Amino acid sequence: MTNTASQPLFETVAFIGMGLIGSSMARRIKRDGLANKITCAVRSEATRDRVLELGIADEAYCDIKQAVGDADLVMVCAPVGANEAIGAQLTGALKKGAIVSDVGSVKQSVIRDIAPHLDEGVHFVPGHPLAGTEHSGPDSGFPELFEERWCILTPIPGENEAAIAKVKALWEACGMYVECMDADHHDRILGITSHLPHLIAYTIVGTATDLEDALRQEVIKFSATGFRDFTRIAASDPTMWRDVFLNNREAVLDVLGRFQEDLMALQRAIRWGEGDKLFELFSRTREIRRGIVDAGQYFANFSAEGE
Amino acid sequence: MTNTASQPLFETVAFIGMGLIGSSMARRIKRDGLANKITCAVRSEATRDRVLELGIADEAYCDIKQAVGDADLVMVCAPVGANEAIGAQLTGALKKGAIVSDVGSVKQSVIRDIAPHLDEGVHFVPGHPLAGTEHSGPDSGFPELFEERWCILTPIPGENEAAIAKVKALWEACGMYVECMDADHHDRILGITSHLPHLIAYTIVGTATDLEDALRQEVIKFSATGFRDFTRIAASDPTMWRDVFLNNREAVLDVLGRFQEDLMALQRAIRWGEGDKLFELFSRTREIRRGIVDAGQYFANFSAEGE
Ligand SMILES: NC(=O)c1ccc[n+]([C@@H]2O[C@H](COP(=O)([O-])OP(=O)(O)OC[C@H]3O[C@@H](n4cnc5c(N)ncnc54)[C@H](OP(=O)(O)O)[C@@H]3O)[C@@H](O)[C@H]2O)c1
Ligand SMILES: NC(=O)c1ccc[n+]([C@@H]2O[C@H](COP(=O)([O-])OP(=O)(O)OC[C@H]3O[C@@H](n4cnc5c(N)ncnc54)[C@H](OP(=O)(O)O)[C@@H]3O)[C@@H](O)[C@H]2O)c1
Incomplete structure (x- = not known):
């Protein structure tokens, strides 16, 4: 599956965390023109420099607020234990109408740790692509990682349908089958x-x-x-x-x-x-x-x- | 690795059991001319007929004594729970100087169950090829199964060195690395x-x-x-x-x-x-x-x- 739309799905996507999963998504988005611009925030300067060297983001920062200000989609791709701290950085930092999503392997805790920090008018669509390897870091990613695998979305009941549809479309463009269910399930x-x-x-x-x-x-x-x-x-x-x-x-x-x-x-x-x-x-x-x-x-x- | 010797290693090899392991060995022996003749004994008539249909043995029987009388090497390739009964069939059935070996995944029990039944002048060289798949039966075998994997031999101290060397040579011709150790180890x-x-x-x-x-x-x-x-x-x-x-x-x-x-x-x-x-x-x-x-x-x- 590849994105055959003539339009990119997002103007700017910001990644928080650029390891195996984040960098695989970024590579796919770049390869298939799924967004016009990719920014990211990582923790260490070493990873920031490496991301720029690899050319998988247009801008890379060690500061979350700098990375997310312009984003239409913020993709949280750090270990789930970092979510509480990441969530706190998102308060007041996002455009109205921006979508926050993630790839964490646990979904109830992501909702617990991030949702309370998001401003009104920001949409939240938690997700989990069931694809990965035992490797990590920005060098380990590849654009085909998600091909023909499942992605599970666990939106909170009442979430904006258009936002859910946009995240779904992005994963489908990455080659995944998408299904929605409750976070506890x-x-x-x-x-x-x-x-x-x-x-x-x-x-x-x-x-x-x-x-x-x-x-x-x-x-x-x-x-x-x-x-x-x-x-x-x-x-x-x-x-x-x-x-x-x-x-x-x-x-x-x-x-x-x-x-x-x-x-x-x-x-x-x-x-x-x-x-x-x-x-x-x-x-x-x-x-x-x-x-x-x-x-x-x-x-x-x-x-x-x-x- | 292939057998570059111009001579086959054995005149006649008899298999007891022709599932994944037995049929893979038989295929390898046939492909590379490692023996002049292959006979086998299996449990069911269905397997016997299938073995002949597949052409992986020259003769196939449901009776162990019929299969082993001429054999220079008897390879026991049935589940290890069958060893006691198989051993009993070997008493008085083998040529003097014949070698009995096996492929069982447990080695102390094989020695316990088979060795007491063997006549004087018959050599016993228990072994275990560390190669396999989750499939079983004569259709699941293939001659490359053993390639570049380990085979462990657990001869009883004092066993005839020439017999051990012949079994080792056969596994090496099948593509394996061979090492000897105690059965309990x-x-x-x-x-x-x-x-x-x-x-x-x-x-x-x-x-x-x-x-x-x-x-x-x-x-x-x-x-x-x-x-x-x-x-x-x-x-x-x-x-x-x-x-x-x-x-x-x-x-x-x-x-x-x-x-x-x-x-x-x-x-x-x-x-x-x-x-x-x-x-x-x-x-x-x-x-x-x-x-x-x-x-x-x-x-x-x-x-x-x-x-
Ligand atoms: N690996 C898998 O098989 C797999 C599959 C599906 C989902 N997931 C989920 O995907 C997420 C990421 O996994 P991954 O395998 O991509 O991890 P990874 O390769 O180890 O990369 C983690 C990234 O997060 C950054 N990071 C760590 N702590 C941070 C913090 N406090 N603030 C901001 N950035 C931080 C790291 O930056 P530095 O390099 O600077 O430390 C790194 O870029 C996890 O939630 C995991 O549960 C993983
Ligand atoms: N599978 C592995 O990954 C693997 C790897 C290394 C070693 N091993 C060892 O190799 C041996 C054989 O395993 P396998 O995977 O080849 O088994 P398999 O595919 O299930 O084949 C077993 C064979 O033994 C025959 N048999 C069963 N009971 C018998 C009996 N009482 N008397 C005579 N023949 C009998 C069967 O005949 P019927 O078809 O007529 O019942 C069949 O031909 C086992 O000892 C196992 O521990 C297995």
Whole structure:
């Protein structure tokens, strides 16, 4: 999918944060002419300089207010733990009619942390593109990241329909399928499909790092599927994921509790040699895989997927 | 790597079991002329007929004794739970000087179940190719499966060196790197790198299958990395994996216990909002990934990997 409109969708888009996700969007917007101008605010001078060097923004600042004054769309693309501070900077800084959106992996906390800071006449359309990799920073982005993946928008009931439609059109122009749902529903689904798997992968790789040295070296040397896949997931950005777990605590703890019960049951079945129970579960899980393959969520190119 | 020897390595190789692993070896042996004749024994008539149809064995039987009488090498490639029964069939059925080897994912149990049945003058060289996919059956094999992966041999101390060298040469001709170690050490390493990850993947996908219907459908629809990778692992053969867990019980329960302690600690850190602890672990796990990428155990083609 590419933008075939002769008009760009926005005059100026301002990014707050220019890592994997922000810089992938910026690259896509530039490549396809989806906006006339891109500005951004990042945290460090090193990233600011790198963004300008890469030519993925027309202007880059370490100060949020400087970046957002002219923007028709402000895209918050920093780790979700930064949202409260970012929100505070947006008060009084935006044009009337500007849209604020984001890409954070947790949606209730984004609404909690940003919405209260926005002035009347500013629209807020939280979103989450289900695409990513285990890499981070402005160099890791690429314009095809979002192609044929889902984007979930979680607008607050009553939000301006035209604003929602504009954000939707932008993601579609980036190649995504877009669906709207409640923020708490989003957080529950992602708690299962993304947050718990990341937590498990971090744990299992952590368990391996605690092994005595010689054994750990051999685990690395002979790492087979299963473990190797887990290490890729567990190589994801520590700041981003710390923030995800701290901000989606309830949903993660809930599904983690269920997972632990199920794991205990399996442990018991192994201890007591109950092969039938193992076989029954191992057969049941195949079905879900079929569902996913059928749903077309299976891609050969695993390296370009994420979160 | 291909066999550049002008001589085949064996006159006759007999496979017991012709699924993913057996049929991949057979295809490789045929393609590269590594043996003059391939026979096999499988369980069902359907598989026997299919093997002959595919032309991956010269003779196929449902009776083990018929398949192995002429063999210089007998390769046991059935789920490890079948070993005791298979071993019993081998008594008195083999030529003097014949070598018995296998590909089972657990090695202490294979030695326990097969070695006592072998006659004097028959050599036993247990092995485990660290290569596989989530597919099974004779149609799923392909000759390149083993290329540039590790094979671990676990010969019993004192075993005939020439027999070990011949099995090693065969795996090398299949494209593998070969290393020898004790069976209990193998089982401990694989418990961490392969068996625990599979157990976890089965559990997490099982937890998802227990969700109420509507939520499960959405989990499938929006399955992101992490979960999607887990569903692939959890689509592996139920019989094979039941047998692995029942036969590597001690090593699996030991590493599972450590994993659960670590997971509890993380759960606690999330509940109490201890971001520093999360950040510290998430940073530590990145190192292991680097080790694996450096060790060259990282392949773009994830679909051709396994267990
Ligand atoms: N990675 C994924 O797979 C993925 C997928 C979907 C959604 N997400 C979400 O997307 C967001 C960004 O993730 P990412 O992977 O793009 O992260 P990233 O590559 O680590 O980049 C983060 C960016 O945010 C900036 N930043 C950090 N703290 C800031 C602050 N306090 N104020 C302003 N800017 C700040 C960083 O600037 P400096 O470089 O100067 O520190 C950097 O440019 C997160 O909310 C994440 O949950 C990620
Ligand atoms: N899959 C992997 O990723 C992988 C990797 C490395 C090692 N391994 C090990 O390799 C072995 C085989 O795995 P696989 O994936 O190739 O299995 P598979 O595709 O399921 O094939 C199993 C084969 O064994 C035969 N068989 C089953 N029970 C038997 C019995 N009681 N007597 C004789 N033959 C019997 C089956 O015949 P029917 O079709 O007639 O039932 C079938 O031909 C297992 O020990 C496994 O631990 C697997």
